[in-house]
Amino acid sequence: MHHIRFSTLLARHLEARERSASWLARRVGVSAATANRWLSGETRPQTPERVIDIARALSITEPEAINELLTAAGYATSIGPQSSRTREKGANKPLDLDWDISSLPEDRASEPSSSPSRFSITARWANLRRGFRRGKRPALAIPRHCGHAPVRLQEQTLALSAAFGVYFVGLLERENSFVSLQNQLEMGDAHPASTIAYIDVVQRLLSNETHIIILASHGGMGKSTVAAQIIRCLFELGAADVILGDSAKSKIIDANLGEPKAIEPGYSDAIGFFYRLREQLGLPQQTRISPKQYTRDIRDRLYGRRAIIFVDNLETVAARDQIVRFLSAVVSPNIRALVTTRRAFRETEYPGKTALVHLRPITDISDAAIFLRWHIERYRHENPLLTRLSLSLDEAHLQRLIQVTGGMPLLMQIVASNVARLSWSYLDDLPKLLGDALLNSLYEQAWRELQAEGRAGRAAQRVLQRIAHHTHSGHRITFDTMRGWFKADRRLELLPQSLTLLYERFLIVNNDLEQGDFAITPSLAEFVSRQ
Amino acid sequence: MSFSPQEDDMTIDWDALHLLAQKLDSADLTPTGLDVAEWSKLDSALSRALRERDDEAVVRLRLLFGFLLARDTVTGLQTMQRLEREAIESAKRLEDWQNLADFLGAQGHNLHRKGYHEEAIESFEQAYALYTQLDQPFEALKNWFMTALCHRALGDREKAQNIIRDILQNVDEHDPWRGNPLQVKAWLLRDEGRLEEAEQAMRAALEAHAQVADGDILVAGALADLGEILSMQRRFTEAEPCFRQSLAILARHPGQYQRQVARTQWKYGEMLIETGQPNAALTLLAKADDAIRPYGAYYDLLWRIELARALAYIKLHNLPGAWRKFRITLRLRRELNLSNWILVKQMLRRFF
Numbered sequence: 011m012h013h014i015r016f017s018t019l020l021a022r023h024l025e026a027r028e029r030s031a032s033w034l035a036r037r038v039g040v041s042a043a044t045a046n047r048w049l050s051g052e053t054r055p056q057t058p059e060r061v062i063d064i065a066r067a068l069s070i071t072e073p074e075a076i077n078e079l080l081t082a083a084g085y086a087t088s089i090g091p092q093s094s095r096t097r098e099k100g101a102n103k104p105l106d107l108d109w110d111i112s113s114l115p116e117d118r119a120s121e122p123s124s125s126p127s128r129f130s131i132t133a134r135w136a137n138l139r140r141g142f143r144r145g146k147r148p149a150l151a152i153p154r155h156c157g158h159a160p161v162r163l164q165e166q167t168l169a170l171s172a173a174f175g176v177y178f179v180g181l182l183e184r185e186n187s188f189v190s191l192q193n194q195l196e197m198g199d200a201h202p203a204s205t206i207a208y209i210d211v212v213q214r215l216l217s218n219e220t221h222i223i224i225l226a227s228h229g230g231m232g233k234s235t236v237a238a239q240i241i242r243c244l245f246e247l248g249a250a251d252v253i254l255g256d257s258a259k260s261k262i263i264d265a266n267l268g269e270p271k272a273i274e275p276g277y278s279d280a281i282g283f284f285y286r287l288r289e290q291l292g293l294p295q296q297t298r299i300s301p302k303q304y305t306r307d308i309r310d311r312l313y314g315r316r317a318i319i320f321v322d323n324l325e326t327v328a329a330r331d332q333i334v335r336f337l338s339a340v341v342s343p344n345i346r347a348l349v350t351t352r353r354a355f356r357e358t359e360y361p362g363k364t365a366l367v368h369l370r371p372i373t374d375i376s377d378a379a380i381f382l383r384w385h386i387e388r389y390r391h392e393n394p395l396l397t398r399l400s401l402s403l404d405e406a407h408l409q410r411l412i413q414v415t416g417g418m419p420l421l422m423q424i425v426a427s428n429v430a431r432l433s434w435s436y437l438d439d440l441p442k443l444l445g446d447a448l449l450n451s452l453y454e455q456a457w458r459e460l461q462a463e464g465r466a467g468r469a470a471q472r473v474l475q476r477i478a479h480h481t482h483s484g485h486r487i488t489f490d491t492m493r494g495w496f497k498a499d500r501r502l503e504l505l506p507q508s509l510t511l512l513y514e515r516f517l518i519v520n521n522d523l524e525q526g527d528f529a530i531t532p533s534l535a536e537f538v539s540r541q
Numbered sequence: 542m543s544f545s546p547q548e549d550d551m552t553i554d555w556d557a558l559h560l561l562a563q564k565l566d567s568a569d570l571t572p573t574g575l576d577v578a579e580w581s582k583l584d585s586a587l588s589r590a591l592r593e594r595d596d597e598a599v600v601r602l603r604l605l606f607g608f609l610l611a612r613d614t615v616t617g618l619q620t621m622q623r624l625e626r627e628a629i630e631s632a633k634r635l636e637d638w639q640n641l642a643d644f645l646g647a648q649g650h651n652l653h654r655k656g657y658h659e660e661a662i663e664s665f666e667q668a669y670a671l672y673t674q675l676d677q678p679f680e681a682l683k684n685w686f687m688t689a690l691c692h693r694a695l696g697d698r699e700k701a702q703n704i705i706r707d708i709l710q711n712v713d714e715h716d717p718w719r720g721n722p723l724q725v726k727a728w729l730l731r732d733e734g735r736l737e738e739a740e741q742a743m744r745a746a747l748e749a750h751a752q753v754a755d756g757d758i759l760v761a762g763a764l765a766d767l768g769e770i771l772s773m774q775r776r777f778t779e780a781e782p783c784f785r786q787s788l789a790i791l792a793r794h795p796g797q798y799q800r801q802v803a804r805t806q807w808k809y810g811e812m813l814i815e816t817g818q819p820n821a822a823l824t825l826l827a828k829a830d831d832a833i834r835p836y837g838a839y840y841d842l843l844w845r846i847e848l849a850r851a852l853a854y855i856k857l858h859n860l861p862g863a864w865r866k867f868r869i870t871l872r873l874r875r876e877l878n879l880s881n882w883i884l885v886k887q888m889l890r891r892f893f
Contacts, residue, residue, distance in 0.1 A: 166835070251827065290834070291834055292830075292838070294838075306868075307872060310865045313866065314850060
């Protein structure tokens with residue numbers, strides 16, 4: 011009998027009603043963090059009464075649907091004629107999932123695992139064959155909004171933040187961090203180009219056709235966002251349970267001196283990259299070890315896990331083709347790799363079971379409308395001015411926005427914020443640049459504007475520098491953290507104004523509106539590090 | 542932290558370091574709450590002290606942050622390892638025998654936790670000698686006791702038994718510290734298959750640990766061991782609550798004792814294998830793995846987790862999986878210079 015996870019079921023109900031975890035939390039009377047933990051599968055409601063509250067909040071009235079929720083949450087059903095026996099007192103209280111063995115997925119083995127009678131030679135042979143089989147797996151039905159639920163990284167958070175930065179970790183752990191657009195992704199170098207959805211990318215990874223996905227595009231196109239969505243979907247489906255990898259990073263700000271300080275990149279060649287992987291896997295390091303031994307150790311350590319090896323910013327590494335070749339030696343049906351790069355690969359440059367996916371600029375008006383509406387909804391709490399845009403997203407304005415930004419999502423977000431603050435005629439004054447050149451020009455302009463805003467503006471600049479410095483620290487930048495900074499500088503009264511200035515001019519991400527959890531995009535961090 | 546480019550950074554800011562130590566010592570701090578800028582304060586201070594050959598400053602830093610070395614989550618981090626190493630050298634140069642003895646003992650503990658038992662014995666023996674010179678017999682005895690654990694891990698059970706026997710003769714019956722040698726005695730009895738006696742010894746250890754102030758981590762460890770002994774007697778319904786209680790105790794110190802959490806999860810996982818739940822065991826062993834692998838170098842526990850996974854795969858008739866896990870087990874043991882022949886003997890003794 012197939013048991014659906016409570017988290018998956020809850021996500022479906024929320025999706026069907028276009029509601030978020032925060033909304034549910036408010037209706038049910040729990041914290042947003044608690045609701046997010048339900049969605050991620052980390053915990054389930056502590057009592058059956060809570061499950062009933064959730065059903066009520068979601069306007070679920072059918073007994074079968076309520077029973078399904080109760081069953082998924084681990085309780086006896088108690089609604090309608092199918093009511094089962096009453097449990098003993100206290101027996102309905104679920105134990106802490108961290109060590110509640112009854113909640114462990116007995117039916118979901120990490121590798122082929124059926125146990126035929128040990129006396130059946132035929133059955134044993136069938137089992138062995140299954141163990142060695144590498145054939146294509148049947149297509150799995152993937153929910154349309156797979157990846158909606160945030161991933162609870164727990165013990166993996168520090169290691170991932172150090173490797174990829176808090177911005178990417180925030181994408182993994184935050185709900186509503188992605189909007190799917192119809193024409194966003196394009197497969198390989200095929201002509202004519204075939205657009206696909208991220209679900210199709212996930213499907214390819216799950217079907218064993220592809221073990222390595224290379225996401226290629228210029229900066230600001232949303233590679234990290236798409237990568238995070240794919241990873242979240244894989245976690246939600248139970249197809250991933252561990253993330254490894256690293257990002258090439260070359261500079262941080264020394265917070266004491268306010269100066270850029272070079273640090274070692276996470277990796278500069280293939281051996282360096284695998285050194286990092288071994289470190290993340292707790293394997294001893296050795297200098298005199300063959301590449302074959304390297305890959306064998308990694309595969310042996312990861313056997314039975316469902317791993318994603320994420321390689322970010324591959325273009326910054328000289329021996330990128332070596333890394334991709336080494337990855338191909340490591341990957342398997344249960345060890346997949348996701349690579350982002352700004353530099354295009356030709357299809358002949360990468361090994362089999364690798365697929366190249368380009369991120370396309372937004373050229374379609376309807377996609378642009380969907381994207382901007384999502385942006386307004388996502389960021390309106392931090393930047394209330396964005397709501398002004400809602401009523402003026404007509405075809406002409408959208409067309410003009412696409413034209414001046416080249417359809418680059420990050421540029422569209424930043425320009426949209428400026429339009430909200432000024433007016434649509436702002437677009438006429440934009441420099442005739444595109445891509446990174448325009449992005450840097452906008453950052454420069456915003457930085458100068460901060461300078462002109464006096465003490466609050468200069469304080470805002472320092473905040474940005476500090477956030478950039480903390481990008482790989484694994485440390486959450488909360489409101490308390492910010493208050494501490496401003497208090498130490500004896501400028502606490504400037505905090506609200508400085509934050510407003512930042513929200514209106516830059517894309518500042520805050521993953522927790524109550525306590526604060528701030529991050530900035532990698533491009534902004536790079537820009538700030540140069541100031 | 543003041544953001545002031547003009548700040549004089551030529552002296553060590555001990556006030557800031559004291560504040561940092563207080564913050565790091567807070568009960569609810571988890572590794573994800575550690576700020577790289579804060580670590581770099583400690584790192585910078587240590588670098589400055591070394592550059593200026595200020596051995597007293599190095600020792601002072603070690604004393605200030607030594608509590609982090611006692612908790613087993615962060616000892617693998619480079620900053621802490623560097624601090625430990627340099628503090629020992631500084632104490633030697635200063636001929637500060639008291640601190641040197643303390644630092645060597647702590648180093649021994651950390652090496653033992655990681656699985657470098659031979660190196661750990663060296664540190665413990667040096668600490669023992671120093672404490673004896675300093676006329677601190679109990680401290681000396683504690684370090685000598687730790688060598689028993691190391692000898693046992695290296696397969697020299699007879700030596701370990703002799704040490705434990707001597708120690709138990711020298712420690713008062715009502716001394717709560719007695720729980721430590723009793724626990725090791727229980728392990729040795731378990732190793733020999735004398736499970737009823739092992740259980741008795743472990744229950745006595747548990748009772749002694751429960752009398753120690755702030756001894757709940759000791760209790761958690763002993764509960765996991767008791768669960769293991771009960772499981773080996775196939776008294777699974779009694780064993781399971783021991784594991785759960787151990788994890789519940791550790792949950793009160795989130796992120797501080799990851800190695801202990803992993804250790805309990807590993808033992809619990811082994812019981813699940815015995816009770817015909819290999820998939821559940823693999824899931825729990827994965828959690829144990831995730832609990833320790835980011836903190837570096839806990840090879841001793843890692844190979845045990847991998848070996849348990851191999852056994853789970855055998856139960857699942859997944860021979861390729863079992864082989865891979867055996868292979869990585871041997872790889873990790875080679876790093877620790879552990880005899881794989883001894884492993885084979887232990888496995889045979891366990892199953893037959």
